[in-house]
C-alpha cells in the first residue's frame with residue numbers, strides 16, 4: 001500500500017481549523033456554546049494546530065464562545081477573526097487573551113471588485129489600513145495573522161504590496177484566501193510561489209492557504225498552495241463552510257498522509273480521530289454528511305459490487321488506498337445488494353453462521369439476487385430470513401409455482417394458483433372472504449385437504465414498506481400439528497408459501513406419500 005506515516009524528510013504543514021468560524025457560516029449550521037466546546041475539544045484532542053473559534057465582534061454569543069473555547073483548549077492556538085476595524089481587533093484581542101496561545105486573525109479585501117464595491121477604498125487606502133490594523137493587533141498580541149480577502153482575484157503586483165506591508169507591520173502568518181472558490185490549482189500554485197519568492201521578508205512569515213469549494217476544487221487548490229510554499233492550511237471538518245464550503249480537513253490530512261510519496265508533507269493530526277470528529281461536527285451543526293463524502297462518508301469504505309467485493313476478500317489493497325482503521329472506522333463494509341457476487345454472498349453467510357451445500361447455496365444465491373433486484377436495502381436479517389426459508393422448505397414436495405389474487409372492496413376476493421405436487425402441476429381457483437382466505441382456500445382445494453388453521457401471523461423482517469414479510473402458519477390435521485414459515489417481499493406470497501410449508505411438514509410427520517396424504 002502507498003499509505004505512509006513515515007515523516008522523516010517531510011515538511012510540517014500546520015492545520016488551521018475554521019469549523020467554528022467559516023464552518024458556522026454555512027446556512028443553518030449555527031452551533032450552541034456547548035456544541036462549540038464539544039467540537040473544540042475534539043479538534044484539540046485530534047492535534048489540530050490552530051482553532052479559529054469565531055468572530056468576536058459578530059455578537060455577544062460569538063464573543064463568549066471564543067472566550068470559552070480559549071479557556072478550554074489545552075494544546076492548540078485559538079484564533080479570533082477581526083475586520084480591519086479597530087473595534088473588531090480590540091474585541092478579538094479581548095477574547096483570545098484567555099487562551100494559552102492566542103491569535104488575532106485580521107483581514108481586508110484586496111481585489112478590485114471588493115475595493116470598488118465592498119470597501120469603497122483605493123489601493124493606497126487599503127495599504128494604509130493594513131499597516132495600521134496589523135500594528136494595532138501586534139500591540140495586543142504576538143501572534144497575528146493577516147488575510148487578503150479575495151486574494152485570488154487580486155492583481156499580483158498589488159497583492160505583493162499588501163503582503164509586504166502586513167509582514168512589515170508584524171503579521172507572522174499571511175493567508176491568501178480563494179474567498180470565492182475561483183482559483184484553479186496551477187494558478188494557485190503560481191500565486192504562492194511568486195509571492196513567497198519575490199516579496200521582501202516573505203521568509204519571516206508562514207503562508208497560509210484558505211480555499212472555498214464553489215467549483216469543487218478547494219482541496220486540490222489547497223494542496224497546490226502547499227506545493228507553492230504554503231505551510232498552513234485552513235480547512236473545516238466535513239468541508240463545512242460558506243456557500244459550497246471550505247476545503248475538508250479530513251481530505252487534506254489523508255491526502256498528505258496517503259500520498260506522502262507525491263507530496264512530502266505531514267500534519268500533526270491523529271487521523272484515527274477523523275471519523276469521530278466528523279460525527280461530532282455533523283451532529284453539532286445539524287448538517288448531514290453526504291454518503292459518498294471522501295474519508296468520512298457512510299460509503300467511503302463500503303463496497304457493493306461483486307468484482308470489488310471479491311477483490312476485497314482476497315486483499316483489501318485491491319480496492320482501498322487507506323484502511324478504514326486509519327480514519328477511525330472499525331471496518332470495511334461489504335454491502336449486500338444487486339451488484340454482489342457469490343464470493344461476497346458466501347462470506348456473508350459464513351459471517352451469519354451458515355454453511356450451505358453447493359445446491360442449497362446456489363438456490364439461496366438465486367433468491368438473494370432476485371430479492372436484491374426488488375428491494376433497495378438488503379439487511380443481514382433479510383439474508384437470515386431468506387436462508388432459513390430456503391433451508392426450511394428444501395424438502396417441500398408441494399410448491400407454489402405462481403399465483404394471482406384479485407381483491408375488490410365490497411366485491412370478490414379470488415385466488416388462482418398453480419401448485420407443483422411431486423413435480424406435477426395443478427391449477428385451481430377459489431374465492432374467500434378476503435385475499436388471504438381466498439389463498440388458503442385455493443391451497444386446500446389444490447391439495448384436497450382441509451386442515452384447521454391454528455395460527456396465522458405476519459411480521460416484517462426489517463422496517464420499511466419494502467421489507468420482506470415473514471409469514472407464520474400453524475395447521476392441525478387429524479390430531480397432528482405442524483408449523484411453517486416463509487419470507488417474501490410480498491405478504492400474500494409469503495402467506496401462501498408459509499401455509500404450504502406447514503402442510504408439507506404435516507406430510508412429513510405423517511410419513512406418507514404425497515398422493516396418499518392428498519387422498520387423506
Ligand SMILES: CC(=O)SCCNC(=O)CCNC(=O)[C@H](O)C(C)(C)COP(=O)(O)OP(=O)(O)OC[C@H]1O[C@@H](n2cnc3c(N)ncnc32)[C@H](O)[C@@H]1OP(=O)(O)O
Pocket residue numbers: 022025055057058059082083084085107108109118119149179242
Ligand atoms: C470571507 C469571509 O468569510 S469574511 C467573514 C464573514 N463572516 C461574517 O460576516 C459573520 C459575522 N458578521 C456579522 O455579524 C456582521 O456582518 C458584522 C457584525 C461583522 C458587521 O455588521 P454590520 O456592522 O451591521 O455591517 P454589515 O454586515 O451590514 O456590512 C459589513 C460592513 O463591514 C465592512 N467590511 C467588510 N469586510 C471588512 C474588512 N475586512 N475590514 C473592514 N471593513 C469590512 C463592509 O464594507 C461593510 O461596511 P459598511 O457598512 O460601511 O458598508
Ligand SMILES: CC(C)C(=O)C(=O)O
Pocket residue numbers: 022107147148149150175177178179180210212
Ligand atoms: C476571512 C477570510 C480568511 C475568509 O474566510 C475568506 O476569505 O474566505
